[in-house]
Amino acid sequence: MGFPEVKFRVVENRKCPHFNYGDTFCVTGIAIAMKSDEDNSYITTSVVHTPYERKSCKILNADLTRLIIQYERGDKIPVCMINCSGCTGSIRLEHNKDDLFSLEDNDAILSDELASMMNLLSGFAFFKSIDQNNLDKVMQYFRMKTFKSGDIIIRKGEVGGNFFIIASGSVSVLNEGGIAISTLSKGDVFGEMSLICNERVSATIQVKEPASILYIDRDNFTKIIDRYPTVQLYFSRIMANRLNKSNTIRAADLSSGMIGNLSDIPAEALFQTLNMNCKTGILTINELSKGTARFSFRQGSLIKAKYAELSGESAFYEILKEYGGRFRFTPGIPPEEFETPEIGYFMKLLMEGMRRLDEVKPRPTN
Incomplete structure (x- = not known):
């Protein structure tokens, strides 16, 4: 159609009957308002490529088409996350500007x-x-x-x-x-x-x-x-799996609450285990260089983060720099936090945090 495709990836699946986590949709199209003294028409074209061997969903196609209409061209859609309108289930999709580019490389040839x-x-x-x-x-x-x-x-x-x-x-x-x-x-x-x-x-x-x-x-x-x-x-x-095999933290401990030291369990391992075990509760870390930190999890997703004057992603990245302090995980969150949106996709947060950590501070050796 003459315009680059943009990609949306499923980053959360809430019992969707059609699609899976990680499925990718390619979207392109234009929307043009045709105005004159005698006519006021709106023309739109959109193409939604559904993942291989998946059925097309009219509800999701309509949701993605509305974005074409809103931004006039598919390649003008900004970085965003959207929820489908839903049927018996729903999904959440993410669009990143990097998705305008292909991973293909002219010099890369399959041997x-x-x-x-x-x-x-x-x-x-x-x-x-x-x-x-x-x-x-x-x-x-x-x-x-x-x-x-x-x-x-x-x-x-x-x-x-x-x-x-x-x-x-x-x-x-x-x-x-x-x-x-x-x-x-x-x-x-x-x-x-x-x-x-x-x-x-x-x-x-x-x-x-x-x-x-x-x-x-x-x-x-x-x-x-x-x-x-x-x-x-x-x-x-x-x-x-490697954390579980090392018995650093047992999942049974997490179900009833847990206390420990960051000197024994690195912050990234602690957060990773809470995420992968889909835990809901509040992680409090005391005796840190800048005071007390508090993090809320819902089904393994990080929904609140506070450390000193920092909050959100900044607080998460900052806590990864700490190698001392005592933590306590308490199951359960207040009812008002049940619908709080997650701070971001956890693995992206963790990988970005580890990259920043390496640039700022050498990690201690045993």
């Missing part, structure tokens, strides 16, 4: 080796988190490298530069003494935490059996994270 492995790779958990329409685009940014037994892929303490997926073979995760503490095999991933949290590599990875490893550099990894909410959800689940 013959990767093309021949498409069926295998598409079954991996990471690639399952990506919409089928975008799978080829994302795979273009990966490269393949083979390793022999005994090769070191990354070392503890190095600056993280790549995200890795094991296509075949296996690797060992080594502790500081060089002892294997776990094994990763086909479909498993590593290296993501150093990129997401801007930390140095936390463990050495050594090839156990000859392996073929997919990898992607930091810049392209960040592009994928920013533009595909379902990938963010995939990594948030990994982070939550």
